[in-house]
Amino acid sequence: MDIATAKALLPEIRLNLETIGPEWAESYDVKSGSSQVCDVNVKTGEVYPLVTIHKSCPSDAREIIRKVPTYLRALLLLREEAVREYRKLASAPAKSEKAPDYAAECGMRCNDPMFRRFLTEQHGLETSDLERVATRVRSMLAVSSRAELNSDPEAAARWISLRAEFEAWKRMP
Structure with a gap:
């Protein structure tokens, strides 16, 4: 049937x-x-x-x-x-399980003065030039493009670790 x-x-x-x-x-x-x-x-x-x-x-x-x-x-x-x-x-609104955009987040952090200060104090990075900051962060994360943070789980894990280090640094007196 x-x-x-x-x-x-x-x-x-x-x-x-x-x-x-x-x-x-x-x-x-x-x-x-x-x-x-x-x-x-x-x-x-x-x-x-x-x-x-x-x-x-x-x-x-x-x-x-x-x-x-x-x-x-x-x-x-x-x-x-x-x-x-x-x-x-079917009538309930769909919940979007949108994946985090680590590349965009990293780009925003590179423009953040507090994040730049963290990079200077904790990693000895010269932060006067935005391009240098972006290049150095990509180097620290071992990626050639920030887009890899969204496609490579290991790169994403490195970004999450750096972000956590930054958050911990912000809480320090």
């Missing part, structure tokens, strides 16, 4: 489930000596056989036959809940 066929059957399944009792019961027909699965007419209370079960039918198969309405209702309920959850998630 394909999904289109299954979808087309859904209204029919719902309609037919409304016409049968909530549970089927197993009964015994004295005349034939066979077990039967029976339904109860919800309006009249009349019990009527649906299926005669052969004596060799295993007990687990009997259980499945007897519980068909319960299983179908459970599956429909689970489907409805899944649709509700799907719609809730």
Whole structure:
């Protein structure tokens, strides 16, 4: 069966489930000596056989036959809940899991006077020229371009370490 066929059957399944009792019961027909699965007419209370079960039918198969309405209702309920959850998630605004832009952050830090002072005091860097600062920071991070900070995990780790060193330096008295 394909999904289109299954979808087309859904209204029919719902309609037919409304016409049968909530549970089927197993009964015994004295005349034939066979077990039967029976339904109860919800309006009249009349019990009527649906299926005669052969004596060799295993007990687990009997259980499945007897519980068909319960299983179908459970599956429909689970489907409805899944649709509700799907719609809730689909209508929720998407959370952007934007990756950090270490290259841009590094560029901004190179323009930061406090970061330049840190580089001078802690790493002996001459910071009068912005290009020298950028070149020296790339050298310290062992990258030829700041863009590598976003593509190379090891370079990103070196930037994070330098940034943490700067943050610790700022907290020093």
